Amino acid sequence: MTDRWMALRRVGEWVGFEGDELSEYLTIVRPIHNQALEDRKESHAERDLRDEYFEFLNENVLSAEPVVTHLRDHRIDEEVVGLFEAGSVPIKDTFRSQSVIDYELDEIVDFVMLLKLLDRYHEKAESGVEPLENLHSLIYLTNYQLSESDSYSVTKDHGFGMLEETGYRYTFERRDGYVWSDSLQRDLDRLVAWQLLDRELVDDPKPEWDRTYSIFLGQAANLFLTRFEKRLDSFDSLLLNEWERRQNDVIDDFATSSKVGISSHLESLDRFSDRSNGQIVLNGRAKKFTSDQSQRGIQINV
Template sequence: MPDRWLALRRVGEWAGLESDQLTNYLATARPVHNQALQARKEESSKSDLRAEYFDFLNEAVFPAEPIVSFLQQNQIDNQIVKRFETGSVPVKDAFRALSVIDYGLDEIVDFVMLLKLLEQYQERAEIAVEPLENLHSLAYLVNYRLSESDSYAVSDDHGFGMLEKTGFRYTFERRGDYVWSDSLQRDQDRLAAWQILDRETIDDPQPEWDITYSVSLGEAAELFLTRFEKRLNNFDSFLLNEWEIQQNTVLEDFATSSKAGISSHLESLERFSTCGDGKVVLNGRPKKFKSERDQKKSQINV
């Protein structure tokens, strides 16, 4: 079955929801989804959703009154609300991406460093990252260690733990025993749509796994890295090297760890253990990379 939260989130984005609206939509949709899923499981003849999950969403989740009311209260276009009411939301289309996407250097830095994180992970662990939430936790630990670094590449001028010059731009929130970033997930969705990342459903997940996907480098990853990595290395080697050093130490420590092992480490960190569930545990870098050569955005053809 596709990631239960991924489908809900992608449809919310398709409907035009952003930031707090998207967060509140998910908070509304998740209990509706869980209740509908539980009712479905109690019907033994309809226990397997792998081949018809999107139909299930349109039949039992999207037309539900709490979701429709939320959309109406947030002034979503009437035609889109009608698609929810009638159970005709184009869920598959919500996963599609444009074949040509324009991005600036700031976004490409994150893409490249995320791919390098996966590349180094696979070299050490010799498997894809699984489950999906482990990738979020690893990226968080990279930023956390950068925020604790004494290097002048990191500054607290904007508040404790705010990364000024380096680290992923993603903001992380606590979600149970792991961390999650909606913006990181959106980037993963884009990279997967371009076949730069591969994301597959895990057939035999562990009981403690929340999101049963594995993530690995896709066919186009090497081409992407070849195209952009040299350019970034010429841009500002110290900042990116400092970032990569911390990234590699995280992988040395946790590339072969289970979700339980990573969660145990997170609980040992005061910033995580004292953070309420659903609350922001660490902000990403607020400043963007700039370059005279990169005033115009780069076009990525996939």
């Protein structure tokens, strides 16, 4: 029974409950779970529950009215509540140990903004970003625009512009006609592994492409966004809004551009054209995002 209680606990953690809120949630679901088990014994005494336990939880426990009401009372996002009502909570994913990752809010803000970039790109281009190097270039151009904007900080002598305090933390170097960030690529690989992003090989790649696959939002992306956008409320809204505004400008300008078109624009920028292959063209955000809350690691279930 220990594993079964753990499944209920993991679902609560996935929703975002912790501490007293998690204990309160478990206090509500446990008697519902016990009664559902008793009812099942009377009608399915001969059947083993192990192979269908998660289905049992969805149909008989998590979709129960007291559980749904409790979620709404705690202002859980309606998209998440809808999964409980429909009996379609992704229990298996929340129960797998490899689906838990620990990151600080300073890093989560990059993940959220990456997903928002891809979401807006899809709205404009009706496709994923292809080739991969175009995604690196779009994120670089977002940071470049921030670096060219006047900083609101009292320390304006660092040459970062607004990139001193907002924007991605990735550093970019020149790679022939595009830019590349190893740290960004590591994060992209992680997001793919966590199903926040998907990637697939392009059947008919262009001759000038180096990385011949497309990147787009994964099946877990929407739930991640609905949960963790709220975590950013404690950050400086001016800085986040400026970051998103610049990012949207870049997507609006280049979502339908080819790699050749983006490379041509990069060549028009002194920071790019004056650099040789392998040289840094732009450093990442200079300062960490901070909030009034503790910057302890946050457990993310995806």
